[in-house]
Structure formats: C-alpha cells, structure tokens
Amino acid sequence: MNMIVAYDIADPRRLAKIAKIMKDYGTRVQKSIFEVSARGGVFNELRRRVEAVIVPEEDGVKYFPVCEKCSGTVEIIGKGIFVDPDQEYYIY
Numbered sequence: 001m002n003m004i005v006a007y008d009i010a011d012p013r014r015l016a017k018i019a020k021i022m023k024d025y026g027t028r029v030q031k032s033i034f035e036v037s038a039r040g041g042v043f044n045e046l047r048r049r050v051e052a053v054i055v056p057e058e059d060g061v062k063y064f065p066v067c068e069k070c071s072g073t074v075e076i077i078g079k080g081i082f083v084d085p086d087q088e089y090y091i092y
Contacts, residue, residue, distance in 0.1 A: 002066045005034045010058040
C-alpha cells in the first residue's frame with residue numbers, strides 16, 4: 001500500500017524520533033511529510049512504532065492511502081525533491 005504520512009509533533013524530541021521512524025519506511029518529500037510504501041504487515045509495524053512515541057493529546061499523525069493509479073498522476077510544482085538542510089553534503 002502506498003501512502004502519504006503527514007505529522008505535527010509538539011515536542012522536538014518526539015519530532016526527531018518520528019522523523020527517524022519515517023525514514024525507515026519512506027522518502028521525505030517535505031519537512032513533515034513522507035511517501036511510504038507499506039506492504040503487508042509493514043504498515044501495522046510503522047503505526048505501532050509511531051504510537052509508542054507520540055502523545056495523542058499533543059501530536060497528530062495522518063495516513064493518506066494512495067492507490068497505484070493515483071500515485072502515477074502526482075503533479076509537482078516547484079522543487080520536486082526535498083533537500084534536508086540538516087543532511088551532510090559535499091561541495092566540489
């Protein structure tokens with residue numbers, strides 16, 4: 001199953017933990033949005049890991065399923081690939 005996962009986490013420590021979990025399952029497309037391919041039991045695993053970190057009264061995570069046909073029709077305006085400002089990169 002393909003999906004978009006968006007989150008809003010109130011605490012910086014929990015935010016970092018959720019971002020790290022999401023990197024295990026998908027590709028960051030914006031600061032708090034990931035494209036995830038979670039086939040089989042992978043989605044349940046992802047959800048369990050997220051639920052173990054968040055505080056539901058303060059944080060929010062939304063999972064938007066995207067069908068195969070729809071994922072092929074995504075339109076990108078502007079910068080199409082997220083560049084993490086915290087990631088190391090080299091200038092030659």
